[in-house]
Amino acid sequence: MASLSSSHSAASADSAAQAASTVAADTSAARPGANLTALRDHNAAAVLTLVRAAGAGGVSRVELARGSGLTAQAISKIVQRLLEDGLVAESGRGASTGGKPRTLLTLVPDARWALGVQLGRDALTVLRADLAGRVVDSRHLPIDLAGWGPGPVLDLLAEEVGRQLASVAREQVLGVGVASPGPLDQQAGVLHEVTGAPAWNRFPLRDAVADRLGLAAEIEKDSTAGVLSVLGSPNRAFIHLDHGLGAGLVLGGAVQRGARTNAGEFGHQVLDPAGPRCRCGNQGCLEALWQAAATPDQAARLLGEGVANLVRLLDLDEVVLGGREVADAPETYLAAVREVLDARLPDPSWQRVSLTAAPAGRDAVALGAAGLVLARVFG
Numbered sequence: 001m002a003s004l005s006s007s008h009s010a011a012s013a014d015s016a017a018q019a020a021s022t023v024a025a026d027t028s029a030a031r032p033g034a035n036l037t038a039l040r041d042h043n044a045a046a047v048l049t050l051v052r053a054a055g056a057g058g059v060s061r062v063e064l065a066r067g068s069g070l071t072a073q074a075i076s077k078i079v080q081r082l083l084e085d086g087l088v089a090e091s092g093r094g095a096s097t098g099g100k101p102r103t104l105l106t107l108v109p110d111a112r113w114a115l116g117v118q119l120g121r122d123a124l125t126v127l128r129a130d131l132a133g134r135v136v137d138s139r140h141l142p143i144d145l146a147g148w149g150p151g152p153v154l155d156l157l158a159e160e161v162g163r164q165l166a167s168v169a170r171e172q173v174l175g176v177g178v179a180s181p182g183p184l185d186q187q188a189g190v191l192h193e194v195t196g197a198p199a200w201n202r203f204p205l206r207d208a209v210a211d212r213l214g215l216a217a218e219i220e221k222d223s224t225a226g227v228l229s230v231l232g233s234p235n236r237a238f239i240h241l242d243h244g245l246g247a248g249l250v251l252g253g254a255v256q257r258g259a260r261t262n263a264g265e266f267g268h269q270v271l272d273p274a275g276p277r278c279r280c281g282n283q284g285c286l287e288a289l290w291q292a293a294a295t296p297d298q299a300a301r302l303l304g305e306g307v308a309n310l311v312r313l314l315d316l317d318e319v320v321l322g323g324r325e326v327a328d329a330p331e332t333y334l335a336a337v338r339e340v341l342d343a344r345l346p347d348p349s350w351q352r353v354s355l356t357a358a359p360a361g362r363d364a365v366a367l368g369a370a371g372l373v374l375a376r377v378f379g
C-alpha cells in the first residue's frame with residue numbers, strides 16, 4: 001500500500017475555491033459513511049481483501065471460497081454485490097483444472113477514494129489514495145499549527161480537499177483520515193494538550209473535520225498512522241522523526257494504541273537521567289539527546305539505541321523509518337541504525353530485523369491516515 005505517484009490536478013485557484021465552498025455547503029445534507037453500501041458486511045470486506053491481495057492477476061470465485069471459508073453460494077452473492085457497486089471487475093479467464101474456465105476477479109482501484117491528511121506543526125499534507133492504497137494526488141502546504149489555530153487550518157484543508165475532489169463523484173469518497181501530533185483520544189476524536197499549540201487543546205478534531213467536509217472522518221496519532229502506511233510484517237514499528245520522535249506499533253497483526261490511545265511515546269524513554277532537559281519535563285529523554293546531537297551521524301546512532309531497545313522489548317522483525325528527518329537523509333539513518341541494531345541484538349543472524357525508509361516518503365503519515373478509512377472497507 002505504499003506506492004507513490006504524485007500528481008496534481010490542473011484546477012485553477014478559482015475552481016478550487018468554488019469546489020471548497022461546495023464542500024462546505026454540502027455539510028447539512030451529508031451522511032458521513034453512508035456510501036460504504038455492501039462493505040458494511042464483514043464477509044464482503046473479507047472477500048474484497050482477498051481480491052486486493054490477488055493483485056492484477058485476479059482470483060476466481062472458487063479460490064475466494066477456499067480463502068474465506070465461505071460457501072460458494074455466499075461468495076456468488078457477495079461478488080454480485082461487489083460487481084454492482086463497481087468495486088471489482090471480471091477480468092478474463094484463468095486456467096481451469098477441468099470443466100469450464102474460471103472467470104477472474106480484480107479490484108477496481110479507482111472505484112472509491114480515501115483522503116489522508118497530516119496536520120504537521122509547519123505543514124499540512126493532503127492526499128487522495130485509491131482502493132489499492134496508491135497516492136494519486138498529494139500536496140504539502142505551509143501552515144503554522146500553533147499560531148493559526150483550528151479555524152484557518154480547517155479553511156485551508158477544506159479548500160485543498162475541494163480542489164482534489166473537484167473531478168471526483170462525492171459518492172465515491174469513503175472518508176478522510178487525519179493524523180495529528182499527540183496526545184489525543186483516538187476513540188473520542190479529541191485532541192489533548194498538544195505541546196506548544198494551546199489553541200488546539202481539547203479540540204474535537206474528528207467531528208470538526210467531518211462537519212466541515214461532509215465526510216466520514218477518523219483521527220489518529222501521527223506515528224500510529226505511519227505504521228498503517230506499510231502493509232508489512234505483523235510485528236513492526238514505524239519510527240516517526242519529525243519535530244519529535246514517535247513510534248507506531250503493530251503487534252500480532254493488530255495496531256497497538258494502548259489504554260488511552262497514546263502508545264508509542266518512543267522519544268520519551270529516558271536514556272540518561274542526568275542528560276539535557278526534555279520538552280516533556282524529564283531529563284535525558286532519547287528525543288532531547290537526539291535533538292542535542294552534534295552531528296547527523298551521532299543523532300542517527302542515538303536513534304539506533306532507542307530502536308534496539310524497542311526491538312528487544314517487543315521482538316519486532318520490521319522497523320520502518322519515516323518523517324521529514326529521514327526523508328532528508330535516509331542513507332545516514334539507515335546505515336547508523338543498522339550498525340547499532342547489529343551490535344545490540346544478541347544474535348543478529350537469528351533475530352533478523354528488516355530496516356527500511358518509508359516507501360511513501362513525506363506522504364507516509366497522511367497515507368496511513370487514508371489507510372484508516374480504507375481499513376474499514378477491507379475489514
Ligand SMILES: [Zn+2]
Binds near residue numbers: 267269279281285
Ligand atoms: Zn521527554
